[in-house]
Amino acid sequence: MSPEMTALRLRPDLMRIYKIIQPGSRVLDLGAGSGDLLKALERHKGATVRGVEISEEGIMECIAKGIPVYQSNLDEGLADYGAQSFDYVILSQTLQQVHKPKLILQEIVRVGKIGVVSIPNFGHWHIRFQLLLRGTMPKTTYIPYDWYETPNIHLLSISDFRELCRGLGIQILNEWPVSLKEGPLKFLMRRWPNLLAPLGIFEISRG
Amino acid sequence: MVLYTFNRGMDMDMHHGSVGIVNTRYFTFAEPPHELVLECGEKLGPVTLAYETYGQLDSQKANAILIMHALSGDAHAAGYHTEHDTRSGWWDIMIGPGKAFDTDRYFVICSNCLGGCRGSTGPSSLNPRTGTPYAMEFPLITIADMVRAQKELIDSLGIEKLLAVAGGSMGGMKVLEWAIEFPDRVRSAIPIATTSHLSPQGIAFNEVGRQAIMSDPHWNRGNYYGGTAPNRGLALARMIGHITYLSDESMHMKFGRRLQDRKGLSYDFLTDFQVESYLHYQGDVFTQRFDANSYLYITKAIDYFDLAEKGEGSLVKACARAKAAFLIIAFSSDWLYPPYQNKEIADALRVNNVEASFCILDSSYGHDAFLLEAEQQTHLVSHFLRHVYEEHVRGVHERGGGTT
Numbered sequence: 001m002s003p004e005m006t007a008l009r010l011r012p013d014l015m016r017i018y019k020i021i022q023p024g025s026r027v028l029d030l031g032a033g034s035g036d037l038l039k040a041l042e043r044h045k046g047a048t049v050r051g052v053e054i055s056e057e058g059i060m061e062c063i064a065k066g067i068p069v070y071q072s073n074l075d076e077g078l079a080d081y082g083a084q085s086f087d088y089v090i091l092s093q094t095l096q097q098v099h100k101p102k103l104i105l106q107e108i109v110r111v112g113k114i115g116v117v118s119i120p121n122f123g124h125w126h127i128r129f130q131l132l133l134r135g136t137m138p139k140t141t142y143i144p145y146d147w148y149e150t151p152n153i154h155l156l157s158i159s160d161f162r163e164l165c166r167g168l169g170i171q172i173l174n175e176w177p178v179s180l181k182e183g184p185l186k187f188l189m190r191r192w193p194n195l196l197a198p199l200g201i202f203e204i205s206r207g
Numbered sequence: 208m209v210l211y212t213f214n215r216g217m218d219m220d221m222h223h224g225s226v227g228i229v230n231t232r233y234f235t236f237a238e239p240p241h242e243l244v245l246e247c248g249e250k251l252g253p254v255t256l257a258y259e260t261y262g263q264l265d266s267q268k269a270n271a272i273l274i275m276h277a278l279s280g281d282a283h284a285a286g287y288h289t290e291h292d293t294r295s296g297w298w299d300i301m302i303g304p305g306k307a308f309d310t311d312r313y314f315v316i317c318s319n320c321l322g323g324c325r326g327s328t329g330p331s332s333l334n335p336r337t338g339t340p341y342a343m344e345f346p347l348i349t350i351a352d353m354v355r356a357q358k359e360l361i362d363s364l365g366i367e368k369l370l371a372v373a374g375g376s377m378g379g380m381k382v383l384e385w386a387i388e389f390p391d392r393v394r395s396a397i398p399i400a401t402t403s404h405l406s407p408q409g410i411a412f413n414e415v416g417r418q419a420i421m422s423d424p425h426w427n428r429g430n431y432y433g434g435t436a437p438n439r440g441l442a443l444a445r446m447i448g449h450i451t452y453l454s455d456e457s458m459h460m461k462f463g464r465r466l467q468d469r470k471g472l473s474y475d476f477l478t479d480f481q482v483e484s485y486l487h488y489q490g491d492v493f494t495q496r497f498d499a500n501s502y503l504y505i506t507k508a509i510d511y512f513d514l515a516e517k518g519e520g521s522l523v524k525a526c527a528r529a530k531a532a533f534l535i536i537a538f539s540s541d542w543l544y545p546p547y548q549n550k551e552i553a554d555a556l557r558v559n560n561v562e563a564s565f566c567i568l569d570s571s572y573g574h575d576a577f578l579l580e581a582e583q584q585t586h587l588v589s590h591f592l593r594h595v596y597e598e599h600v601r602g603v604h605e606r607g608g609g610t611t
Contacts, residue, residue: 050557056583059566063587066594068532070553070565080554 010036013118013178013199017090020116020174020203021045025087028052028112030074030104031094035062042067050086052078075099081111091117093142093199095161096152102168108204109170115204118178123157123194141180142198158193158200165204174203224304225295226261226286231326233257234318236359239335243356249346253335256360257282257326258318261302262310264364269599271366272308272592273357274298274317275374275381278448278505279497281325284317285310300581307581307588312596313370320381321356322348322505324498331432331498342500343429350377350512354384358392370599371592372531373397375577376544377505380512383552387517390530395595397588399536400577402548403514403522403555409543412451413506416444420499429500441499442490449489454540454573458482514552526555533563534591536584538576564591 010018014037021027023045029038032051035058041047051062051069062069075098078089089112091104096119098104108115120142121127130138137147145152156164158177165172177189177197189196235255237243242252259282264271274284276297285302287295296317302308308315319327322345330345337344361369372385372393379401386396405413423440425431453461466472467484478484518524533556537549546567553565568583570576577584 050562056566056569059564060583060586063534063564063566064590066590066598068562068564070557070563071567072550072565080558082558085560 010040012180013201014092016176016178016201017092017116017118018045020201021047021088023047026050026085027088027090028081028086029090029092030078030108031092032062032067032069033058033092035065035067035069037090037092038062038067039065074104077103078107078111083110084113086112087114088112089115091115093118093120095119096154096156098154101154101156102164105164105168105170105204109206113205114173115170116201117161117204118199118201119156119158119161120152121158121177121194121197121200122155123159124198125195126198128195140198158197161200161202165202169207170204171207172202172204176201225299226303226310228290229259229261229283229286229288229296231257231259231282231288233326234360234363236363237356243352243359245346245352246349247347251328251346251348254321254328254356254359255326255332256318256321256328256356257323258316258360259283259285259296260317261285261315262313264314264366268364268366269368269370270312270596271314271316271361271364271369272371272373273361273369273385274302274308274315275372275378276317276320277374277376277378278502278509279445279493280319280378281323282317282319282327283325285315298578300579301584301588307585308373308592309589313592316361316364318357318360320353320377320505322353322501322508324501325496329498330429330500330504340432342432345500345504347507347511348504349508350380350384351388353508354381354388357381357385358389361392367392369393370596371395371397373399373588374401375399376401376574377509379544380509380514383514384512386529386531386533387514387525388528390528393531394599395533395591396529396531397534397536397591398549398552399584400538400541400544400549400574401552402544403525403552404512405510406545406548409451410510412447412543413510416447417503417506419443419447420503423499426499429503431499436494437499438494441494441497441502442487444499444502445493445497446486446490449486451543452573452575454542454571456540456571457573457575460571461485522551522555523558526552526561527559529556529559529561531561532591532595533561534587535563535565536577536587537565537567538570538572538574538580539567540571541574541576543574 026048028050030052032053038049042049089108127138177193178199237252237254242250280297283296284298285296304311319325322329324331330341334341372382379398382398420440423437425435426437462482465481467481515522535553537546556563570580572579
């Protein structure tokens, strides 16, 4: 772990998102959670930040950190925000939980000049092996739920995400395979992300 | 609007002290010929506002918070008036040392609204031209008029910019009015369980309340001062009001179908159920402290309030004038000022890129939740204020002094 990462106490995937954001940007985080990422962006990158969060617990934590946060369900869309009114709109490991993934992706690139989306990759070899060898619904560090209580209703792979973006005319500007652990597979992960990366992070924009 | 038997939160550990014994003070202005010109076009003067303050104003006058009361509230928001006083101010769960509005840190002001009957000029006040109470001669006042009168008080205290304006229900309307009409005078705004415009359902309940008063023979077209007051009508209005402040769930929890002081049904039109007894009690005690004509005027002001009028019918346009940071709080079971109405305000603000937080707190208490739910409100309000205050203090240091 780099000293910066340790200092910010961010998960590696959030750290990657943190590095993507340019200083002084306007940032909207959909699913702001406890507000750690936004707080780091505000404090260390001088960003103007806004959060959207569904849980009362998350709202309480964001307010305690001084992060402006709006309680809402993402499936209601972002109709209130003007086109291109944020430099970045972040959706971190939430796409697989919304009812209308297509709508939210279109909204992200409408409202944000750049969308930053991270997904747990269902094409990861660990998941493929669990289904192939054990014949059970996969459970991993990144998708830790039993099938009967998972909030994930639209699981997808990195390849699926690319294909959907293509279909929606959304441009993928950058793509990072990410793992929470530093491993010897890191080089290979970049070569075959859909098989070897447990998480995918994408920078997207209107085509 | 405090329910005597709902005291959840009052004795929680996090609510430390009380502000103790407090006095109501009075501020009079708008002496003729400099009367207050009201929205309806009429002039009113002199005008007196009753107010209380808690805590100390700092040397830069930068820690002042104005608290706004609801329909039946008054200037007495916290503490006690005498040593033997058993009833604290109406928002004592939120105001005091170590509480949400921390009087160790902030200077808290609360004034009775224009048109009220608890020390401020209203229909029961003497009309200086006639020497008798105004009664229905009192002009129709609006939320904007109430706020403009309040601004005179804030001016007189030498406070250039309020750290926060906060209040629930009608108090929330005044918060919005302040933030939109005087954007340079408020650093932050906390509207709670409120709306930018009352729903037709809300207007309907207010009208039934007014009709209850006006159909009481003692009302006498408002001229009852010195005689018998229309207490039956006022109590009835209050009973109706109280139903709208509760929720289906809170009534189930509080009363169920339990009988009041009897073992079986009376088979008569006596009080059978606890819920009936409760409403009768609330109606009766209300008549001891509230003026029926004030009830008419203030409910009318609530009905008339429509923030979108400041934006030619567009709430978004109206909110473009706001500069404060907002914390908007709604309650899940509030059907009088439902969460969606609070959300409309938050939406209009965020379209304008105003820093606005919005939260729907889970509560079964209905509209009254803002007077009862201490824990979550305290968390939200205290942290929000702390950040606003620290940002301000930091700003002062960066500019090398000065409070503007």
